[in-house]
Amino acid sequence: MNLHQLKLFCAVVETGSFALAGERLHITQPALSIQVRRLELGLRTVLLRRNKKGPMLTDAGKVVYDAAKAIFEREDGLQRQLEEIRSGERGTLAVAISPTGVLYFASQLIQAFKRRFPAAAVIPTIGTREEVLERVAQGSADLGFEWGPITHPRLVHSALIRARFLVVTSPEHAFADKKVVRVSDFVHEPLVDLDHGPGTPSFVEQALLKAGIRPKTVLRVPSIDAMKSLIEANLGVGMLSDLSVEREVGLGLLKPLPLQGFPLARDLVVVSRKDGPISRATASFLEFAASYRAPVSARPRSR
Incomplete structure (x- = not known):
């Protein structure tokens, strides 16, 4: 088993077709099939069942696919950190956001940050509360936006707005x-x-x-x-x-x-890892977020 074979396998799962996966990866369908078969032989289990409707994940295949995606998320996190070291302030920031009222404020904040730091790349991903916290804890996201409070042994949070x-x-x-x-x-x-x-x-x-x-x-x-x-x-x-x-x-x-x-009322918070190094882009974003004031909104006055 190697990472290349895992990437080929994931592409087949995500496209639902050996042919489409081959087109995406610029590899012939026979060569792709051989690599996936070698992965199965190395793991001594069947990952995909081939039928007329296309390849279908077996139970073992689902386990391998989930594990492979977690590996690649960690790999992506590592690549982003190395790229930022090489490029200095022109870093990439990955943020995870829950699709609740949090998303509306976070979008405004990111837009304002991009206007202030146009060289910075902010990559948002949307997920459930559990997914947001886990992505930040594992390092596949640098920061997360959620409703507080947050109780997680590896995370800290600070309130941005009530x-x-x-x-x-x-x-x-x-x-x-x-x-x-x-x-x-x-x-x-x-x-x-x-x-x-x-x-x-x-x-x-x-x-x-x-x-x-x-x-x-x-x-x-x-x-x-x-x-x-x-x-x-x-x-x-x-x-x-x-x-x-x-x-x-x-x-x-x-x-x-x-x-x-x-x-x-409820606090909207930004979430980050409790320990470990913090990137320049993350530090800049946290500093910007702490001083950010949203535009005057249509909120009704308290009565």
């Missing part, structure tokens, strides 16, 4: 003319919320339940954008961070309102 969670409605909703939403009214409306999987309540749902607030109907959807689409269509109300609805509020597509007696 986001407020507000009731969000369509401008056509009955709540839109109010200054504040009463809990007694809120619980009777369908709540559009983010789906975190079976038995895993969202941050908002946990906070509501802890306060004894139980909406009668909860519509769970897979993304923030899906939430906003349903709310814009007046099919329910939601509780979203002010960071994630700035654009829609500014365009008049959504209306944010405080929930009476229920101030809910």
Whole structure:
């Protein structure tokens, strides 16, 4: 087994075809098949089952593929660090971001950093909370953006901004003319919320339940954008961070309102490794992030 064979194997898995993988890697299909077969012989197991629909991963193949991707992520991290040493300030920064309200602020911050340091290359990747933290801990990402607090033995975090969670409605909703939403009214409306999987309540749902607030109907959807689409269509109300609805509020597509007696806030944090060397690009970004102030937004004033 060698890294070259593992890369060829991963290409077959990702393209779903020996022919497409060969085209991507500029290698003939027979030569590619031979290398994958040699990998299987070296590991003494079948990694791919060949059939008319294309190669399919076996259980052993799934284990090898996941391990190979982890190896290549570490290799990429090493290459980036070496490249930065060679190029000085013109470094590459890999950041991992969760696809929540965090993404909206992080995008603004990265854009501002790029304007200040145009020679720096910032490569974002999107993943779940667990994936963001693991990528930073393993070194495949230099920094991560997540909701705090973070409890991880190999990571540290610092708060960048505090986001407020507000009731969000369509401008056509009955709540839109109010200054504040009463809990007694809120619980009777369908709540559009983010789906975190079976038995895993969202941050908002946990906070509501802890306060004894139980909406009668909860519509769970897979993304923030899906939430906003349903709310814009007046099919329910939601509780979203002010960071994630700035654009829609500014365009008049959504209306944010405080929930009476229920101030809910959460820190957005930047995550880095606790120990080990820190690159020049990472240090520059952390310094920039600490002093960054987002543009004036469409956040409603506290009432």
